[in-house]
Every structure is written in structure tokens, then in C-alpha cells.
Amino acid sequence: MQGLKLGARRRFIFGGVAVAAGALVVGWGLMPARQRLNATHALPLDGDAVALNGWVAVAPDGTVSVAMPRSEMGQGVHTALPMLVAEEMDVPLSAVRLVQATTDKIYGNIAMLKDGLPFHPDDDGSLKAAVGWTVGKVARELGLIITGGSSSVKDAWQPMREGGAAARAMLVAAAARQWSARPQDCRTEDGQVIHADGRRLSYGALAVAAATAAPGEIRLKDPKDFKLIGRAQPRRDTPSKVNGGAVFGIDVRPEGMVYAAVRMSPVIGGVVSSVKPEAVLKMPGVMQVVDFSSALPQQTGAGTGVAVVAKTYWQAKQAALALPVEWRTDERAKLSSAAIFAEFAARLDAESGHAYHKAGDMDAVEGKAAGVAKTVTAEYRAPYLAHAAMEPVNCTAQFKDDKVFLWAPTQSPGFALEVAAKVAGVAADKVVLVVTMLGGGFGRRLDVDMVAQVVAVAKRAGGLPVQMIWSREDDTTHDVYRPAALARFSASLDAAGKVLGYDNKSASGSVSHQFFKRNLGLLPGGPDKTTAEGEFDMQYEFPNQRIRHVIVDSPVPLGYWRSVGHSHNAFFKESFIDELAHAAGQDEVAFRRGLLKQHPRHLAVLNAAVARAGAAPAGRAHGVxxxxxxxxxxxQVAEVSVEGTEIRVHRVVCAVDCGIAVNPNIIAQQAESAVVFGLSAALFGAVTIKDGKVEQSNFHDYPVVRINQAPEVETIIMPSAEHPEGMGEPATPPIAPAVANAVFKLTGKRLRSLPLTL
Structure with missing residues (x-):
């Protein structure tokens, strides 16, 4: 892809969204609707290609260039998104090439910000509509180009199809004008405009004329006429990954490149007190030692440290390990996981928390309303988690002629450009960014701490390009972690096993507060949907319910992790639902069915998974x-066995309703990936803190599921005509509770803490 330049530097002020007492306060004025078809900045095109709008350009040979504003990190957007344009243009997918989008605001991710609103899925009415409309306007003005929140297809569904449809209409208009014919007498097929009498012109031959043609009314295809969308297509990135041609961040090799290895404080929040560069400057290949502490913005995730620059990474790393560095710490050196969980418990005891959802009259139920025969209580907990992407943190930068050239495997190119400009002390339009493929993101590469570090080092490297690589130990001990959390449940049942009241209160840190302070300078405050998502927005139809959360801040750096709050809240909620089924003396599937009378889509998905799973073989159990x-x-239905203290997952049936399935092949791949990712956390994942230090360092003490431990995953894609929804993350949350519920069937032990251990 081409390099990306940022226009005039922008400072965003997004005053925050708060929902309280039924009123919405948005720190921003309403403004008229903005289109997402035509960009202010031209696409970076090669040769004679002609741009027809902000998304599409056509070359004389018929090649269609499509703007790509999202990062490819294994989730298949380099295949799914061009399918949307190819479908509407009637061109083969093979005719499409990708160009890196500019930072124009039409490419901003609106769907992700709208999804962050703390509404229950069943909420309806004018307030939800007004808030969604307003936040959509805010998001359009912010123009944040971010890949996250399983939002790529969801966000692109309308504008990229419109881009393709508009280009098609312009090509038809150009052909009709050349033939002195009516556009309605023309059709398109396989990259050509075809007249009813048989005349035809290729898109390439029409491109120049089409650029000045008025498209007229832009009509999107009816789904019944789709030829690409809904049909499995091969991944476009697979061949290059097989033959080694794919370029990830760690593969970048600009001429004259040198390497940097880092040393960062082993204690959270520690800063450099002293460093002795002379101790390593005579080691083989070592070129310089750079203390980048003072060069970084105040909020950059991993923060300060020292880098050793050398001719090879091995030389840089060995010298960094040998470098004498002393660190200055503060009260954070006393941090521990035990103390943090104790604080969670104390705050849950003392505070009512923010109520994200209420229904019925829980006060009456708790006042021992008539009919309460049994009360079930439980406490669940989940630890901090690292991202552990297979490609370790890395970034490459060159500072030359007062410009920054940046090669980054990033999920947030806008933030990367901003921080690079700030650290280098140049205008943002002096930064040129190439977004490479990502060897896994999972939310870690939404943050840009590695960008700040490498630019600070490159500024001192005499014009040489510098590739900074974190070791696995650096990566594990200096992550921005999935929050730890503690959740309490209480439910009241009548004599027949009906749940009369359901109460859930949880505690954790806030990812969003930290992230937006680091990257947008916003002061933290107010509720954070990610803390309670998966708890307050559940589908079960309890007549009386109350779901609350208490934000408990700590110095532990937090970041978005695949499926965010759902990753642990689904474990809490679905495990407790099983507890209630057991207390009610009911089968866990029948119990859930009884709570889904007004949710036919949920019921259909549950029934599909259970039917496909069939009966569990002897010695195994199914958890749902x-x-x-x-x-x-x-x-999900997990087929599990237990041998001694080992929990083994053999098979997972995964039924999904994600709306229109753009590419069923990718949906199945994402389901498989998400199950294995979630299973690693369910069985092994835990980051613990003692004396201010992260205790885990590599895969020996932060293991992931190996190929011989991976279950067979069968994916069922439910037919749907609804708007496409997310797919990169949704199959991660259910796997932990499905496994835990199966273990209960096998052993009678209710496992309420992650990772699951017997």
C-alpha cells in the first residue's frame, strides 16, 4: 500500500456522553448530515487510474482501486470490504486492488463509536434514536480511523457499497452519453457496460469520461441480486502469507535500517533514574544508547525507558540486557493482584455503583416479596490478561529532512500519525505512514506507545531508519491489559423454580477512561459501557432485574482486549444462569428457552447449536x-472431558447470527479463531502482579492453546437478511462459560474463577 500523509493537525474535543436520569448530555453541537462518498484528500493512485469518488478509482486496464481504511490483522477485511465494492460495481473480485486510505474523515469508524453507547439491545424509542443519531454525527466529525470493535464490515456496509454503486452509475452514464443512449437501456457485467443491442465498453475505456459524468440516482442492489456477497470467497491475503510475500511490521526493510531493543521499568510506573551507556557501547554492533524518557508524551501506554541501537536485533537485545539501568519507583511498587481484588470487594460492599439496566421492582423482591422460596448468590472473578499476539510489538521509523517516515502494524493510523508528529516536533503533514499487515492485534495495536518510542529513537539516529522490536518478555510485562474484574450475583426463585429477581453488581477498572485519556487527552469520568457489557445487555427475560457496576481505578495500564468486557462478563453471567437452572431443578437448555420467549433470534441460535451438538459421548459432557x-x-456447546485435574475440550459447536453473511468462509474462520483465543484465556490465561511487577513473561508461564489441544470447531451460520454485525470477537465470550458448565456436569464443582482449574 501507498504511504499515508495527514493533513492539517486536528485537535478533537469530544466532551463525553453521559446517560443519567433519562437525559443525554453531549459536549458538542448538532450539525447537518455529512456524506461519506467524496473525500477531501485524493486517493494515492499510481499510473493513469482515475478516481470516481473517495472509495473507487478505475485504471485504463480495468483494474479497480479501492480505498482501504481498515487494518488487516487476520480477520479478513482485505477480502470482505472489497467484496462490497465489487458487488455493487459488477466487477470480479480479482480485478480489485487496494490502496491505503488517507486520513480523510469519510473513512472514520462511525459504527464503533455508536456501539459504545450504553443502551440495552431491547431499548426502543426516541431517546435511543436521538442519541444514536447525534453520536453518529459526532463520530463523522471526529473521523477516527480505527480497526476494532468488530466493526469493519458493519461500518463499511453502507458507504463502500455506495461508493461502488456511484462508480457504476457514473460508468453507465458515460457509456450512455457516448452511445447517445438511455442509461436505463444499459446494464453492467464483469467490468463492462452493455447496451441492450449488444454494444459494450469496458470500465477501463470509460474511466476518464466517467469522472465527469453525473451518476444520477444511486441505487444499491437488492440482496436477492447479490452475486458475491453471501458466497464464500477465498482469502485474498492467503497466497502472500503462504509464499512469504506478505509484509508485516516486522518484515519492513528500508535501506540502511538498524535495530533497537528496549529496556523498560520492571515496576509499573517506574522511570529511569540513571543509565550508563559506556558499559555497552563497545559491544559488537552497538551504535548508541538512547534514553527516550523525556521525549515521550505524558500518556503513552508502556511509557518511558531506554533503547540500544545496533546493526542487528540480536546485538541490540544483548546490549540492552547488559545495560546498567537504575529505576525510580513510587507507591506503585506496592501493587499486587491480591490488593486490587480486595479493593474491588471493599468497593462493592460500600457502593451501589452505576445502574446500567433496571427492570421491574427489585426493591420489592429484596423486601422478601411473597413467593420467594430460595435465594441463590455467587461471586465470580477474572484476572488481568495480556494480548500475546504472535507478532511481537514493533514499529519502524526514519527521521530525515524534517519528515517522519513510519511503517507500523497499527489498528489506529490517525493516533499513530498524531503521536509521531508530537514526538518528532513536526507538523502532522510531515509524517508519512505505511500501515503494514498485523500479525495479530486483538486491541493491543490500538495503542501507539511503540510508535512514540521508535520515533523518539529515530530522531537521534542520524537519518537512519530504525526498527524497534520488543521481546516477548517486553510485550508480556508492558502490555495494556484486559481488566481484572469481580462480580456478585443474587437471584430469588419461587417454589416452582421461576426467577423472580436478578441482581448483578461488578467491579473493575475502565478501559475507555484510560484509552481516551492516552490517545485523545480526554479527562476520565462517567460510566463506561465496556465495564458492564455482557451483563446489563443480556437477553434473558427476568421480570425484575438490576445490573450495576463500580469503576475501581488502579495504576495498572488497561487496554481493549478481544471482546473487551464481554470476555469476562459472559463467563460471569452464563455460569450463573447455569447455577440458576440447577437451583430451579431444570435442564440448562430448557431453562434458557423459557427465558427467551420474546427473543426468537436468540432462541433459534441456541436451538441450532444444541441440535447440531447432539448427545455427548460417554465420559464427556456438553456445556452450553x-x-x-x-x-x-x-x-456454543462445548464437549468436554476431565482426566484428573486436566480439562480437555474436544469439540465446540458454534452457531452465529451475525446478520447478512458477507463471506461465510471468513465468518467460519473468525469463529474458529475466537474460540481458540477464548479457550486459551479460559484454561490458562492470567496476568498477576506482585510488588508492582507483572509476574508472567513468556509462553512458559502465560501459555496459549497448542495445536494438539485445539478442539474441532463446527460453525453454523444462521440465515439472515438483517444488517451485518460484528464477527471478529463475538465467538470469544461464550467459550469459557460453556466449558465451565460442562465441567460442573462432570465433577459437580462450580468453577467461578478464571482460568478454570480443578
């Missing part, structure tokens, strides 16, 4: 979980 996240409903 049903969860909705990022708009997608997922039901």
Missing part, C-alpha cells in the same frame, strides 16, 4: 452458553 456481543448472537 448463549451470548450477544457486537450485535451478533452466538450459542
Amino acid at each position: 452458553a448463549l451470548h450477544q456481543s457486537f450485535g451478533t448472537i452466538v450459542a
Whole structure:
């Protein structure tokens, strides 16, 4: 892809969204609707290609260039998104090439910000509509180009199809004008405009004329006429990944490149007190030692440290390990996981928390309303988690002629450009960014701490390009972690096993507060939907319910992790639902069915998974979980055995309703990936803190599921005509509770803490 330049530097002020007492306060004025078809900045095109709008250009040979504003990190957007344009243009997918989008605001991710609103999926009415409309306007003005929140297809569904449809209409208009014919007498097929009498012109031959043609009315295809969308297509990135041609961040090799290895404080929040560069400057290949502490913005995730620059990474790393560095710490050196969980418990005891959802009259139920025969209580907990992407943190930068050239595997190119300009002390339009492929993101590469570090080092490298690579140990011990959390439940049942009241209160840190302070300078405050998502927005129809959350801040750096709050809240909620089924003396599937009378889509997904799973073989048990996240409903049945203290997952049936399935092949791949990712966390994942230090460092003490431990995953894609929803994350949350519920069947032990251990 081409390099990306940022226009005039922008400072965004997004005053925050707060929902309280039924009123919405938005720190921003309403403004008229903005289109997402035509960009202010021209696409970076090669040769004679002609741009027809902000999304599409056509070359004389018929090649169609499509703007790509989202990062490819294994989730398949380099295939799914061009399918949207190819479908509307009637061109083969093979004729499409991708160009990196500019930072024009039409490419901003609106769907992701709208999904962050703390509304229940069943909420309806004018307030929800007004808030969604307003936040959509805010998001359009912010223009944040971010890949996250399982939002790529969801956000692109309308504008990229419109881009393709508009280009098609312009090509038809150009052909009709050349033939002195009516546009309605023309059709398109396989990259050509075809007249009813048989005359035809290729898109390439029409491109120049089409650029000045008025498209007239832009009509999107009816789904019944789709030829690409809904049909499995091969991944476009697979061949290059097989033959080694794919360029990830760690593969970048600009001429004259040198390497940097880092040393960062082993204690959270520690800063450099002293460093002795002379101790390593004579080691083989070592070129310089750079203390980048004072060069970084105040909020950059991993923060300060020292880098050693050398001719090879091995030389840089060995010298960094040998470098004498002393660190200055503060009260954060006393941090521990035990103390943090104790604080969670104390705050849950003392505070009512923010109520994200209420229904019925819980006060009456808790006042021992008539009919309460049994009360079930439980406490669940989940630890901090690292991202552990297979490609370790890295970034490459060159500071030359007062410009910054940046090669980054990033999920947020806008933030990367801004921080690079700030650290280098140049205008943002002096930064040129190439977004490479990502060897896994999972939310870690939404942050740009590595960008700040490498630019600070490159500024001192005499014009040489510098590739900074974190070791696995650096990566694990200096992550921005999935929050730890503690959740309490209480439910009241009548004599027949009906749940009369359901209460859930949880505590954790806030990812969003930290992230937006680091990257947008926003002061933290107010509720954060991600803390309670998966708890307050559940589908079960309890007549009386109350779901609350208490934000408990700590110095532990937090970041978005695949499926965010759903990742642990689904475990809490679906495990407790199983507890209630057991207390009610009912089968866990029948119990759930009884709570889904007004949710036919959820019921259909649950029934599909259970039917496909069939009966569990002898010596194994099936555990069930049903969860909705990022708009997608997922039901999983995990087939589990227990041998001694080992929990083994053999098979997972995963039914999904994600709306229109753009590419069923990718949906199945994402389901498989999400199950294995979630299973790693369910069985092994835990980051613990003692004396201010992260205790885990590499895969020996932060293991992931190996290929011989991976279950068979069968994915069922439910037919749907609804708007596409997210798919990169939704299959992660249900796997932990599905496994835990199966273990209960086998052993009678209710596992209420992650990772699951017997």
C-alpha cells in the first residue's frame, strides 16, 4: 500500500456522553448530515487510474482501486470490504486492488463509536434514536480511523457499497452519453457496460469520461441480486502469507535500517533514574544508547525507558540486557493482584455503583416479596490478561529532512500519525505512514506507545531508519491489559423454580477512561459501557432485574482486549444462569428457552447449536452458553472431558447470527479463531502482579492453546437478511462459560474463577 500523509493537525474535543436520569448530555453541537462518498484528500493512485469518488478509482486496464481504511490483522477485511465494492460495481473480485486510505474523515469508524453507547439491545424509542443519531454525527466529525470493535464490515456496509454503486452509475452514464443512449437501456457485467443491442465498453475505456459524468440516482442492489456477497470467497491475503510475500511490521526493510531493543521499568510506573551507556557501547554492533524518557508524551501506554541501537536485533537485545539501568519507583511498587481484588470487594460492599439496566421492582423482591422460596448468590472473578499476539510489538521509523517516515502494524493510523508528529516536533503533514499487515492485534495495536518510542529513537539516529522490536518478555510485562474484574450475583426463585429477581453488581477498572485519556487527552469520568457489557445487555427475560457496576481505578495500564468486557462478563453471567437452572431443578437448555420467549433470534441460535451438538459421548459432557456481543448472537456447546485435574475440550459447536453473511468462509474462520483465543484465556490465561511487577513473561508461564489441544470447531451460520454485525470477537465470550458448565456436569464443582482449574 501507498504511504499515508495527514493533513492539517486536528485537535478533537469530544466532551463525553453521559446517560443519567433519562437525559443525554453531549459536549458538542448538532450539525447537518455529512456524506461519506467524496473525500477531501485524493486517493494515492499510481499510473493513469482515475478516481470516481473517495472509495473507487478505475485504471485504463480495468483494474479497480479501492480505498482501504481498515487494518488487516487476520480477520479478513482485505477480502470482505472489497467484496462490497465489487458487488455493487459488477466487477470480479480479482480485478480489485487496494490502496491505503488517507486520513480523510469519510473513512472514520462511525459504527464503533455508536456501539459504545450504553443502551440495552431491547431499548426502543426516541431517546435511543436521538442519541444514536447525534453520536453518529459526532463520530463523522471526529473521523477516527480505527480497526476494532468488530466493526469493519458493519461500518463499511453502507458507504463502500455506495461508493461502488456511484462508480457504476457514473460508468453507465458515460457509456450512455457516448452511445447517445438511455442509461436505463444499459446494464453492467464483469467490468463492462452493455447496451441492450449488444454494444459494450469496458470500465477501463470509460474511466476518464466517467469522472465527469453525473451518476444520477444511486441505487444499491437488492440482496436477492447479490452475486458475491453471501458466497464464500477465498482469502485474498492467503497466497502472500503462504509464499512469504506478505509484509508485516516486522518484515519492513528500508535501506540502511538498524535495530533497537528496549529496556523498560520492571515496576509499573517506574522511570529511569540513571543509565550508563559506556558499559555497552563497545559491544559488537552497538551504535548508541538512547534514553527516550523525556521525549515521550505524558500518556503513552508502556511509557518511558531506554533503547540500544545496533546493526542487528540480536546485538541490540544483548546490549540492552547488559545495560546498567537504575529505576525510580513510587507507591506503585506496592501493587499486587491480591490488593486490587480486595479493593474491588471493599468497593462493592460500600457502593451501589452505576445502574446500567433496571427492570421491574427489585426493591420489592429484596423486601422478601411473597413467593420467594430460595435465594441463590455467587461471586465470580477474572484476572488481568495480556494480548500475546504472535507478532511481537514493533514499529519502524526514519527521521530525515524534517519528515517522519513510519511503517507500523497499527489498528489506529490517525493516533499513530498524531503521536509521531508530537514526538518528532513536526507538523502532522510531515509524517508519512505505511500501515503494514498485523500479525495479530486483538486491541493491543490500538495503542501507539511503540510508535512514540521508535520515533523518539529515530530522531537521534542520524537519518537512519530504525526498527524497534520488543521481546516477548517486553510485550508480556508492558502490555495494556484486559481488566481484572469481580462480580456478585443474587437471584430469588419461587417454589416452582421461576426467577423472580436478578441482581448483578461488578467491579473493575475502565478501559475507555484510560484509552481516551492516552490517545485523545480526554479527562476520565462517567460510566463506561465496556465495564458492564455482557451483563446489563443480556437477553434473558427476568421480570425484575438490576445490573450495576463500580469503576475501581488502579495504576495498572488497561487496554481493549478481544471482546473487551464481554470476555469476562459472559463467563460471569452464563455460569450463573447455569447455577440458576440447577437451583430451579431444570435442564440448562430448557431453562434458557423459557427465558427467551420474546427473543426468537436468540432462541433459534441456541436451538441450532444444541441440535447440531447432539448427545455427548460417554465420559464427556456438553456445556452450553448463549451470548450477544457486537450485535451478533452466538450459542456454543462445548464437549468436554476431565482426566484428573486436566480439562480437555474436544469439540465446540458454534452457531452465529451475525446478520447478512458477507463471506461465510471468513465468518467460519473468525469463529474458529475466537474460540481458540477464548479457550486459551479460559484454561490458562492470567496476568498477576506482585510488588508492582507483572509476574508472567513468556509462553512458559502465560501459555496459549497448542495445536494438539485445539478442539474441532463446527460453525453454523444462521440465515439472515438483517444488517451485518460484528464477527471478529463475538465467538470469544461464550467459550469459557460453556466449558465451565460442562465441567460442573462432570465433577459437580462450580468453577467461578478464571482460568478454570480443578
